[in-house]
Amino acid sequence: LSKTSFLISFGFTKAISNLVVGRISDIWGRKLPHVIGWGFGILLGCSLLKLASITTTSSDGDHTDTDTTNHHLLWMTYVFANICLGAQQGWTWTTNIFMFIDILGPKNRALASAISNSVGYLTSAFATYAAASLSTDVAFGLVLASSLVGCSISMFLIEDTSHFVARESVRGDHHSHGQQRQEEQSVVVCGEQEMVRRRDVVNEEGNTNAADTTIHQMGEDQTNVEDDQDEAFGDHFGLEEDADKDRHQQPSIILEQSFFASVFWETCWQNPSAAVLCWGGLTANLVTSLAWGLVLIWGHQQDLTSLQLANIGSAFTFSKAFAMIVSGYISDRTDRRRSVLLGGFVVTSAGLLLTAWADATTNPTEIYIRLCVGGIIIGCGIGSVYCVLTAALSDHTAPRDRASAIGVYKLWRDSGYAFGGLLTGWVADASGGSFVTTTTVVAGLVMVLVVSIGGLYEEVSSKTRPSFEPVELIENTNKVREID
Secondary structure, three states: OHHHOHHHHHHHHHHHHHHHHHHHHHHHOOHHHHHHHHHHHHHHHHHHHHHHHHHHHHHHOOOOOHHHHHHHHHHHHHHHHHHHHHHHHHHHHHHHHHHHHHHHOHHHHHHHHHHHHHHHHHHHHHHHHHHHOOOHHHHHHHHHHHHHHHHHHHHHOOOOOHHHHHHHHHHHHHHHHHHHHHHHHHHHHHHHHHHHHHHHHHHHOOOHHHHHHHHHHHHHHHHHHHHHHHHHHHHHHHHHHHHHHOOOOOOOOOOOOOOHHHHHHHHHHHOHHHHHHHHHHHHHHHHHHHHHHHHHHHHHHOOOOHHHHHHHHHHHHHHHHHHHHHHHHHHHHHOOHHHHHHHHHHHHHHHHHHHHHHHHOOOHHHHHHHHHHHHHHHHHHHHHHHHHHHHHHHHOOOHHHHHHHHHHHHHHHHHHHHHHHHHHHHHHHHOOOOHHHHHHHHHHHHHHHHHHHHHHOOOOOHHHOOOOOOOOOOOOHHHOOOOO
8 A cells, every 4th residue: 555655645636636627717717727737837847856856865875864854855755746746737637628628619529538638648658768768857857847838838829718618608508599499480380370260260250350359469479479589599699799709818708607516416426427427537547546556566576677567557558548539539420428438448347357367477578468468458448438438528518517527527537546546555455465356356346337337327419419610690580480
C-alpha cells in the first residue's frame, strides 16, 4: 500500500478539481479555468526543480541529523508536486475536453474527447522516453518551460467556446419547439374540422346567425394562439441571432443554470444511465492505476530492467491512445455506445487475466512478454471505453449543464486512481503480495460492471439530439401556420 500511495494524492486532487472546474466552466466559460490550470503547471515545474535540488543536496552531503530533515522536506515536496499535477490536469485537460466537445458538436462527442485524450497520452508516452535520456534538472526544467508556453498560448491565442454551448442550447430548444409546433398544427386542423361540422349542424337547424357567431369566435381564438406562437418564435430566433453575433466574444446569452445539487444528484443517482457511467469511469481508472502502479512494481520485483518496464507502460499507453480514436469514431457513427462500452470492458477483463498469467513463470523474458501483451490488451479495452463514457454522459445532459455533469462524472472517474491505489495495495497486502489474486479481483469487478451496464444503460439516439448544422431562419412564418 505504501508503494501505491502516490496515486492517492494525485487521484483525489484531480477528482476534486474536476468537480470544481466543471461548475466554473458552465458559469464563467472555459478559458479562465484553462489558464488557471496552467498556473498549477507552473507550480508543478517549480516544485519538481526544488525536488531535484533537495535530492542533489542529500546525496552530496554528509550523513548527519540534517538527513532526516531533508527526507521530510523531500517527501512533502513530492506530495505537493503530485497535488499540483492533479490540479493541473483537472483544470487544464478537463477544460480542453470541454472545448473540443463544444466545437465538434453533438454528433462528434466521443471523437472530440478521443482527440484530446489520445494526443495527451501519446505526448506523455513520448515524453517518458525523452526524459529517460535527459538529466533530472533538464527534464524538470522542460516541465516548467512547457507550462509557461501553454499558459501564454491559453491567454493570448485560445478563445472561449461558450458561444457554441449557447447555440447548441438554442437549437435544442428549436428542435423541441418544432415538435410542439407540429402538435399544435394538428390541434388547429382538428379545430377547423370541428368548425365545419358545427356550421353544418347549425345550418341544418336553420340558425345561420348562430353559426356565423360561433365560427367568428373560434377564428378569433385560433388567431390569438397563432399570435402567441409567433411571439415565441420571434424570441427564439432573436436568441439565435445574438449567439451568431457573439461568435468571437463572450456570449450575451445568459443560459439559466440548474442548481448544482440537482445536477450532482441527477448524475450520481437519479439517472441510472448516468450513474452506471460514473461507476464505469471509476472502474476504468482503477484498472489504469493497477497498470501504472502494481504491474510495474511487481515487474521490478521480477528483475525486469528499467527499459523493459518503460516498454510495458508505453504498450498500455500507446494502445489506449489509438483505441480512443477508433472507438470514438465508431460510437459516433453507429450510435451504439452501449455495445462499445460492453465490448471494451470485456476486453479489459481478458487483458487483466492474461496479465495475471505472467505469475505462472519465473523466466524474466516470458514475464516481460506476457506483461507487454497484457498491457496492450488492457490498453485497447480501456481506450475503447474512456472517451465513449464521457460522450455517453453528454448525451444524457442538457448543454447548459454539460460541464457540471462531466465534472461530477470525472470526480468519480479520477477517484478511481486513488481507490485503485488503495484497493490493489490492500488486496496485495492481505494476500501476501499475490499478484494473481489482486489482478483477478480487479478483473472480477470489471465483469460486474459489464452486467450493470447491460441492465441499466439506455441508449440515446443522435436523432434525438439537436443538430450541429446551422439552423436556417424561417423568413416567412406564415408558411409554418399555412394549412391546406
